[in-house]
Amino acid sequence: MPSPPLPPVENSAAAWLALVPAIAVILLYWSAFPASFQFDDWNVIVNDPRVHSLAAWWESMPGIRPLLKFSYALNFQASDTAVGFRVVNVLIHALNATLVFWLLRVRGTRAGLVVAQASQVALLAALLFALHPVQTEAVTYISGRSSSLAAAFCLVSLFCWVRSEESRYATAWLIACCAGFAAAVATKETALVLPLALWVYSADRPVRATLRRLMPVLLLTALMLILALSLPRYRYLLEVSLDTRSLVANLLTQSRALVYLAGQLVRLGNGNADPQLPVIDSIDALSVLLGIFWLTLLVGVMLRLRTAPVGAFAVLWFLLWLAPTNSVLPRLDVANDRQLYLALIGPVWWVSLRLLSLSRASRSMRYGVAVLLLSLLSIATVQRNRIYATEITFWQDTATRNPGSARAANNLGMAYAIDCRFDAAAAEFERSIELDSADYRARINLHLLSQGKLPGAERCDVSEEEAKISTASMTEGNPAGRVTRGGGIAFLQPSLTPCSPVEMLFSGFGIASRGRSKGSEQ
Structure with missing residues (x-):
């Protein structure tokens, strides 16, 4: 049975509709532009000289995520402020929202929807994608660009793939698809699952024809895997990943992490920059049952991909893009919103199709519910963006949501110290030590603070006596030998190599033992 024709890209109405999500993104994120650098931003951008100019970037190659670092170097050379970086992030998100509209509009017609209905559903879906607060970690959080920029190249590649199915210039479009794929992988390695995404998108097409068209993409995948494994840095990172925890323990852990991530789709006010999710080291009934559930769900939707094109696509697409980070290969951070x-x-x-297809509701009621949902998402996103205003607001929120996190307490202490609030900083460093007595970072920071030598706090215009808080109260339970042997001077060196094995192992601190970087993913 022949497939329905593609909706014309040149259609003026569709073109205007495609701009709506992009405009919505810019308006919604406008207030977030002045926010400060946060968390990984300091190690991977502000204090990494390799991304401070195009010349420095070129000298650092070959390296991991070259295209991501290239975007940072371009950004830094144009403007080294957080505003400049965040403007680019927002524009990337706006582009992605537009591409989502077009791709879902096409997919909707191929799933049997009439063009008008497919356009309405795609528009609502693109707006939900654009305005959902879970996206702030890939947009407002500058280092989250690794996710949004790689996504942009993936969506461009998918766009070219779709065009290659119907165009007279199929070969040219397929070459462009491969180029977009390569760019996505050069931005973030998780894009290696794109060939599977292309297959899922084209599940309505003849299997043999799809596999034949996929061959150059699959060959490119193999080539990029070989290239990555030829680089010592990638091999070392793989070793560190496999040493983090056993594959069985990671599968058990991720069976629960997937529940958390699925819940983030509906918990609009639960944004968490550093969620403390449990690592499951031994087999337990709940984790096994959840693992069986996810596996059964995966097999079920694969079998129904043709008979239930929307529902099966939605579940399979969701699981597919989480597979690189939330399945087999362990990560120090179990899960993150981005x-x-x-x-x-x-x-x-x-959700968009179900909402706009409610037969028992009037048209005005369906649209009213859609507007209400978009309003709730927008409010939640604005509230979440306010958290990024300063380092203090960011870490206060993170510490409140994760009261047992020593990393959050240490980083909040550093934020207080930089803001010259020494008493509050000391209290947070001490709380971090209480939460994790084996973690020396807060001890080093506390000791440096007691000496008035904590890097980042030198600008405080106070007297020496005011800067030196009572050493006795601040270093209680903090043996001086431990701090000295811990290498206090060493922690004053430039930031660790972004996403390096050392940074991954010592996840949670950056320059001057500030506790900035998670390191497991930029």
């Missing part, structure tokens, strides 16, 4: 960036597309498409 991993949902592309995965969100499937669920929002399904």
Whole structure:
């Protein structure tokens, strides 16, 4: 049975509709532009000289994520302020929202929707994708660009893939698809699952024809894997990943992490920059049952991909884009919101179709519910963006949501110290030590603070006596030998190599033992 024709890209109405999500993104994120650098931003951008100019970037090559670092170097050379970086992030998100509209509009017609209905569903889905607060970690959080920029190249590649199915210039479009794929992988390695995404998108097409068209993409995948494994840095990172925890323990852990990530789609006020999710080291009934559930769900939707094109696509797309970070290979951080960036597309498409297809509700009621939902998402996103205003607001929120996190307490202490609030800083460093007595970072920071030598706090215009808080009260339970042997001077060196094995192992601190970087993912 022949497939329905593609909606014309040149259609003026569709073109105007495609701009709506982009405009919505810019308006919604406008207030977030003045926010400060946060968390990984300091290690991977502000204090990494390799991304401070194009010449420095070129000298640092070959290296990991070259295209991401190239974007940082371009950004830094144009403007080294957080505003400049965040403007680019927002524009990337706006582009992605537009591409999501077009791709879902096409997919909707191929799933049997009439063009008008497919356009309405795609528009609502693109707006849900654009305005959902879970996306702030890939947009407002500058280092989250690794997710949004890689997604942009993936969506461009998918766009070219779709065009290659119907165009007279199929070969040219397929070459462009491969180029977009290569760019996505050069931005973030998780894009290696794109060939599977292309297959899922084209599940309505003849299998043999799709596999034949996929061959150059699959060959490119193999080539990029070989190239990555030829680089010592990638091999070392793989070793560190496999040493983090066993594969069985990681599968058990991720069976629960997937529940958390799925819940983030509906918990609009639960944004968490550093969620403390449990690591499951031994087999337990709940984790096994959840693992069986996810596996059964995966097999079920694969079998129904043709008979239930929207629902099966939504679930399979969601699981597919979480697979690189939340399945087999262990990560120090069990889960983060930015991993949902592309995965969100499937669920929002399904929700949009269900909402706009309610037969028992009037048209005005359906649109009213849609407007209400978009309003709730926008409010939640604005509230979440306010958290990024300063380092203090960022870490106060993170510490409140994770009261047992020594990393959050240490980083909040550093934020207080930089703001010359020494008593509050000391209290947070001490709380971090209480939460994790084996973690020396807060001890080093506390000792340096007691000496008035904590890097970052030198600018405080106070007297020497005011800067030196009572050493006795601040260093209680903090043996001086431990601090000295811990290498206090060494921690004053420039920031660790972004995403390096050392940074991954010592996840949670950056320059001057500030506790900035998570390191497991930029």
